[in-house]
Amino acid sequence: MEERTVLNSMPQQRVISVGPEATVHKAAIVMTQANCGSVLVLGGDGALLGILTERDLMTRVVAKALDPAATLVATVMTRNPICIPPETTVSDAIVIMIERGFRHLPVVRHGGKIVGVFSVRDALPREVGTAVSLAEFNEQMNDAGGG
Numbered sequence: 001m002e003e004r005t006v007l008n009s010m011p012q013q014r015v016i017s018v019g020p021e022a023t024v025h026k027a028a029i030v031m032t033q034a035n036c037g038s039v040l041v042l043g044g045d046g047a048l049l050g051i052l053t054e055r056d057l058m059t060r061v062v063a064k065a066l067d068p069a070a071t072l073v074a075t076v077m078t079r080n081p082i083c084i085p086p087e088t089t090v091s092d093a094i095v096i097m098i099e100r101g102f103r104h105l106p107v108v109r110h111g112g113k114i115v116g117v118f119s120v121r122d123a124l125p126r127e128v129g130t131a132v133s134l135a136e137f138n139e140q141m142n143d144a145g146g147g
Contacts, residue, residue: 050077
């Protein structure tokens with residue numbers, strides 16, 4: 001059975017975004033209305049500047065008692081996020097997520113066109129299991145190689 005790509009697994013290929021000058025409050029409203037756990041931060045030219053996730057809101061805003069209505073997205077977003085091309089297999093994307101501690105990865109075509117965001121929720125349990133096995137194998141190989 002051929003493994004799905006992240007593009008095939010994303011239920012909707014849409015770009016949910018705000019500008020860096022948006023407040024965290026505005027970004028949270030956009031995320032809530034779109035029913036998603038992240039929002040991409042795009043510059044005026046459409047370039048990807050960063051990503052703001054539920055985890056960012058929790059650890060960089062709420063836990064620090066910042067005012068969401070006064071805090072700009074640019075000050076708390078994850079800058080220059082790791083991106084993946086749409087043809088990335090789901091298990092490869094999950095390995096990146098496991099190894100880096102991410103739950104969301106922007107999907108960007110070669111040439112810079114943003115497709116959307118792949119979320120850990122887009123993966124099937126079978127693919128997550130495959131990815132966990134691959135991540136464990138990678139860790140064993142790194143340990144064996146002294147890395």
